[in-house]
Amino acid sequence: MSSPAKPDLADVLPRLNGMMREDDLWGDVAGYIPQLATVDSAQFGIAVVTADGQCHVAGDTTVPFSVQSITKVFTLAIALGRSGDQLWHRVGREPSGRAFNSIVQLEQEQGRPRNPFINAGAIVTTDEVLGNREPREALAEIMRFVREAAGTDDIHINEAVAASETDFGHRNFALAHFLKSYGNLNNAPELTLGTYFHHCAMEMTVQQLAMAGRFLIEAPEVPRLVAPSRIRRLNALMLTCGHYDGSGDFAYRVGLPGKSGVGGGILAIVPGRASIAVWSPGLNRYGNSQKGTEALALLARHMDWSIF
Numbered sequence: 001m002s003s004p005a006k007p008d009l010a011d012v013l014p015r016l017n018g019m020m021r022e023d024d025l026w027g028d029v030a031g032y033i034p035q036l037a038t039v040d041s042a043q044f045g046i047a048v049v050t051a052d053g054q055c056h057v058a059g060d061t062t063v064p065f066s067v068q069s070i071t072k073v074f075t076l077a078i079a080l081g082r083s084g085d086q087l088w089h090r091v092g093r094e095p096s097g098r099a100f101n102s103i104v105q106l107e108q109e110q111g112r113p114r115n116p117f118i119n120a121g122a123i124v125t126t127d128e129v130l131g132n133r134e135p136r137e138a139l140a141e142i143m144r145f146v147r148e149a150a151g152t153d154d155i156h157i158n159e160a161v162a163a164s165e166t167d168f169g170h171r172n173f174a175l176a177h178f179l180k181s182y183g184n185l186n187n188a189p190e191l192t193l194g195t196y197f198h199h200c201a202m203e204m205t206v207q208q209l210a211m212a213g214r215f216l217i218e219a220p221e222v223p224r225l226v227a228p229s230r231i232r233r234l235n236a237l238m239l240t241c242g243h244y245d246g247s248g249d250f251a252y253r254v255g256l257p258g259k260s261g262v263g264g265g266i267l268a269i270v271p272g273r274a275s276i277a278v279w280s281p282g283l284n285r286y287g288n289s290q291k292g293t294e295a296l297a298l299l300a301r302h303m304d305w306s307i308f
């Protein structure tokens with residue numbers, strides 16, 4: 001992409017969308033959740049919301065997609081709001097260097113997941129958000145938070161995706177039972193997982209997701225949902241752990257805090273400046289969006305947005 005003197009998102013995003021469609025190397029959609037396996041991989045959408053609230057979009061921007069693990073950022077923000085630093089007794093803050101659904105490390109480290117973004121860690125933060133409540137109360141709190149952050153009530157949970165994941169969630173059940181056996185799950189595995197599968201099954205368009213991520217920009221003009229010190233820490237965790245065993249590669253290529261989901265979405269934050277959502281359902285070998293990562297690498301370079 002050639003660099004004009006002052007890059008203009010209204011011009012850059014459509015060109016980026018065109019570039020993403022130049023070849024067929026879309027990657028493979030997630031196969032282990034049957035409802036997600038039916039999605040056409042040849043789709044791409046991007047939205048950038050700047051700190052002042054302006055939104056630019058290009059590509060497949062009207063399709064609500066399964067946000068999946070990106071919701072782990074919102075549940076972590078809520079869990080920290082409820083429990084503060086107590087949460088870190090139950091879950092660590094180090095990159096795992098393993099697949100998002102790996103089990104082996106959980107046994108080696110006696111049931112304390114490495115970080116809140118791998119599945120085991122997100123099951124713990126979900127358990128913390130659940131507390132002593134009914135799953136529907138915890139889900140209502142999560143939806144309230146996301147809708148308020150996005151500035152719209154038109155964000156919903158896809159029940160068919162949640163059911164599909166429950167039916168085929170053997171690994172997540174294994175992780176939850178493992179956590180329980182180490183005393184690191186307060187609720188019954190099916191209750192915590194029911195809550196987890198449902199928040200993962202939330203759907204958003206790229207514009208809604210970029211808006212929902214705006215609170216992570218940390219700028220004076222952004223509505224404050226979370227204290228600035230906590231925002232910095234959420235971003236630090238996104239940078240170091242947000243892409244699982246592909247986190248180092250993402251930091252190297254893109255240079256921004258980001259969180260991916262197996263639905264093919266990525267939320268990336270340009271601290272002080274912008275919130276970016278990309279979606280392309282084909283995944284790379286780490287389970288992160290193939291074209292989404294590529295697009296973010298190009299955009300960050302073109303806009304000079306890397307934090308490094």
Ligand SMILES: NC(=O)CC[C@H](N)C(=O)O
Pocket residue numbers: 067068069070100101119165172197200260261262263287
């Ligand atoms: N990486 C992801 O998006 C995984 C989330 C998915 N709900 C799972 O538990 O497997």
